[in-house]
Amino acid sequence: MRTKSVNKNLALLLAGLLIAGGVQQPVFAKRTDEKELQNLHILKQNEQGEPEQTQNSDDGNPAADPGTNDPAQPDQKPDNPSDEPVKIGETSVIDTLVLVDGQVVDSIDEKQDAEIQVVLNNKTVKTSQVTDSKPGPDSENISIDRLSDGFRGGDHPEIILESAPDQKLTLKVNFKNVRWRGKDDLFSFQLNLGDTTQKIEIHIREVNLSKPEEPVPDDNPGAGEIPDFGGDYGGGSYGGGTSDPVKINSATPNLIVSQYSFGGDNVKAGSKFELTLTFGNTSKNLNVENVVMSIEPEGGLSIADGSNTFYFDSLGPKAEKTLKINMNSTTPENGASPAINIAFRYEYVDNDQRMEKTSSEKIVIPVIQKDRMEITEPSITEPAYIGQEFVLSFPYVNKGKGTLYNVALKAEGEGFSTLVPVQNLGNFESGKSGSMDFVIIPEQPGELKLKVVITYENADEKEIKKEYPVTLMVQEMMVPETPVVPEQQVEQSSSKTPWIIAAAAVILGGLGFFFYRKKKKKAANQSLSSNQDLESYFDDSAKKDE
Numbered sequence: 001m002r003t004k005s006v007n008k009n010l011a012l013l014l015a016g017l018l019i020a021g022g023v024q025q026p027v028f029a030k031r032t033d034e035k036e037l038q039n040l041h042i043l044k045q046n047e048q049g050e051p052e053q054t055q056n057s058d059d060g061n062p063a064a065d066p067g068t069n070d071p072a073q074p075d076q077k078p079d080n081p082s083d084e085p086v087k088i089g090e091t092s093v094i095d096t097l098v099l100v101d102g103q104v105v106d107s108i109d110e111k112q113d114a115e116i117q118v119v120l121n122n123k124t125v126k127t128s129q130v131t132d133s134k135p136g137p138d139s140e141n142i143s144i145d146r147l148s149d150g151f152r153g154g155d156h157p158e159i160i161l162e163s164a165p166d167q168k169l170t171l172k173v174n175f176k177n178v179r180w181r182g183k184d185d186l187f188s189f190q191l192n193l194g195d196t197t198q199k200i201e202i203h204i205r206e207v208n209l210s211k212p213e214e215p216v217p218d219d220n221p222g223a224g225e226i227p228d229f230g231g232d233y234g235g236g237s238y239g240g241g242t243s244d245p246v247k248i249n250s251a252t253p254n255l256i257v258s259q260y261s262f263g264g265d266n267v268k269a270g271s272k273f274e275l276t277l278t279f280g281n282t283s284k285n286l287n288v289e290n291v292v293m294s295i296e297p298e299g300g301l302s303i304a305d306g307s308n309t310f311y312f313d314s315l316g317p318k319a320e321k322t323l324k325i326n327m328n329s330t331t332p333e334n335g336a337s338p339a340i341n342i343a344f345r346y347e348y349v350d351n352d353q354r355m356e357k358t359s360s361e362k363i364v365i366p367v368i369q370k371d372r373m374e375i376t377e378p379s380i381t382e383p384a385y386i387g388q389e390f391v392l393s394f395p396y397v398n399k400g401k402g403t404l405y406n407v408a409l410k411a412e413g414e415g416f417s418t419l420v421p422v423q424n425l426g427n428f429e430s431g432k433s434g435s436m437d438f439v440i441i442p443e444q445p446g447e448l449k450l451k452v453v454i455t456y457e458n459a460d461e462k463e464i465k466k467e468y469p470v471t472l473m474v475q476e477m478m479v480p481e482t483p484v485v486p487e488q489q490v491e492q493s494s495s496k497t498p499w500i501i502a503a504a505a506v507i508l509g510g511l512g513f514f515f516y517r518k519k520k521k522k523a524a525n526q527s528l529s530s531n532q533d534l535e536s537y538f539d540d541s542a543k544k545d546e
Helices: 004-018 032-048 488-546
Strands: 092-100 114-126 142-146 158-161 168-180 187-193 196-203 255-260 272-281 288-297 299-303 309-313 319-327 337-350 353-362 372-375 390-398 405-411 415-417 424-426 432-440 446-457 464-474
Touching: 032 168, 092 196, 114 187, 114 196, 142 158, 142 168, 196 255, 255 353, 272 337, 288 424, 309 319, 309 405, 337 432, 372 464, 390 405, 390 446, 390 464, 405 415, 405 432, 424 432
Parallel strands: none
Antiparallel strands: 092 114, 114 168, 142 187, 158 168, 187 196, 255 272, 272 319, 288 309, 288 337, 299 319, 337 353, 372 390, 390 432, 405 424, 405 446, 415 432, 446 464
């Protein structure tokens, strides 16, 4: 028995030396019982990843914990009864990547925007016990809030669920547009799982520290203290190793445009208008400072006077500001309503740290072209007749710069009918001219009053309606009468017809004989004249020979 006691004391001494490691002052400077040594030994083995060694009692059986009848190791948890709620437990970081332009990098500086990807794992609960979401970018009941640290940005991370409902909870979180402040390398955020929150801190080793942080000197290092093996074994937050209460930052203040107006339902192209903007601070307890607001109008809009940048010293919690800006409108491009881009840049102080923030919004101003469709009333110079078509012509020209859509005509009134109830003419482009014709058929004589209605839609899809009253004098159709000839005149005319024909034949025959005789006599005279000329020729020749 004495030999066993000596061996046991020697084993305890060796264990103490192993735990103390390179500490100068002996770990047994204060009295330590056997239970403390056992716990320290287990913690050291957990940190080094070695299998735990179970101490045996004097009788060779595993030593039991004096304070419990359960022989399980201290880091093991007893089975949870089925009627008790499942505890969320701690969520740990299992992987961290730093990317620039989509590529994993070894280092970043103060001028680079980076993306930090963090993979989180909770071995305590299954996914279905935290969220009903399916694997993917759906993060119901799960959210993340950025905390003040050595980086700015990453305020709205993308949360991707990577575990199935029956698996242990695994999350992938992408913090985008993160920039290092140039000081320490601590990156921290708060994970919200249902009603449970946990602060998580990560040291981003990829940053280029200009000066290494100097450790704070300790007057009596390691004196009687349990070495820090990393991690959190006391129920604190990940990486913190402390039981101090977590101080959570306030919600980030945002500047948003709460309302705006421009004097009506729309703005006509080529006109001036006053834009009224009201924006406010959404935070309930934080001021925003050094507010710079810039306005960038798109095509078709411009600021009439002054600058497009505005500055405000501060804006209190839930406070608002209203601006009035004179604007010009011109012809919008492609007929689309132009927009105004509004950007905010401001600062705020939270937990004694000054933070920077930017945000932007876009508002749309409906700009329409002036209606310059000219329609001339019909000129009626002819009477209308019952049962006959009568055309009402309306000359037109589209002098505006925009297209008019769905042009249509219809007539309203009584005492007439139409070929079609509504005549659709389609779209009229800018500069188009012609005549819009509508055909009616009067049904009764007298004065006919009707109304022709012309409708079309402008570029703002607003229907324009124009009415033109028309008055017609309708007459009955005049049918020409056939003259009646008495029967006696018809008989006398019939009896005289042969004599008239015979007389006409005699007259024509006499005229023919007269012209024949005249023509024959003229031919004979021409022949005689020719013979006399010939004889005269020969006589002259004979005289010359003599």
